[in-house]
Amino acid sequence: MKAKVSWQQGLSFLGETDSGKSIIMDGNGEAITPMESVLLSVGSCSSIDVVDILKKSRLDVHSCFCELEAQRAESAPRVFTKIHAHYVVAGDKLTDKHVARAVQLSAEKYCSVMLMLAGNVEITTSYAIA
Template sequence: MKATVVWEPSEDGLGFEGEMDNGRKLKLDGNGKNLSPMEAVLISVGACSSVDVVEIMRKSRQDMHGCYCELDAERAESAPRKFTKIHAHFVVQGNNINEKHLARAVQLSTEKYCSVMLMLTGNVNVTTSFEVQEK
């Protein structure tokens, strides 16, 4: 996997475009027009772990109709302003969802499969919770 990040000179001067070697692109900046790099990391935590949760729940033959992850993060007060805490709350919507399957899916994602979360291990206090919403 390879990527290139290019500065896009402008009046505010903090825009960047990242491009993967397969041509997919993402705009980031430090002035609020696009996601900041830290916002992108936080969203990546939720997306990566949600992929795992959905895949594991599907393999468990759970009747899911929706899944979302609410993230709450805290950052250090001074530079480097890294994340100190992230809480990921998973909400799974469906019929007759087995909470034991969901608890296991969240645990497996957090401890074994989510590469983004696992990269943060030892540096960020990551906690999780979940709930089921019957549809």
């Protein structure tokens, strides 16, 4: 995997991946900030796992979203100290056992973004079945 980040103007940068995708990031809040992109990456990576695990269990998932809340260090570097991910999943015949297992497997085994942060960031999860 390769990527390139190019300065545009001010504190705005264009990130481009070798797969041809791009994103604008900005240090002044004009676009998504790099830390916001990390937080969104936690939620999207783990949500992909949750949906995939449930579908592989032959369950019908109608929707899934992940609400994220993070705390950052007070002084520089302002790293994340805590992240909480709350999943809300809807579908046919979903049980607490199914969703709890999917969330746990994602957090502990499959989500590369969460696992990359583990040991440096306190990550907690919860879920609800809608």
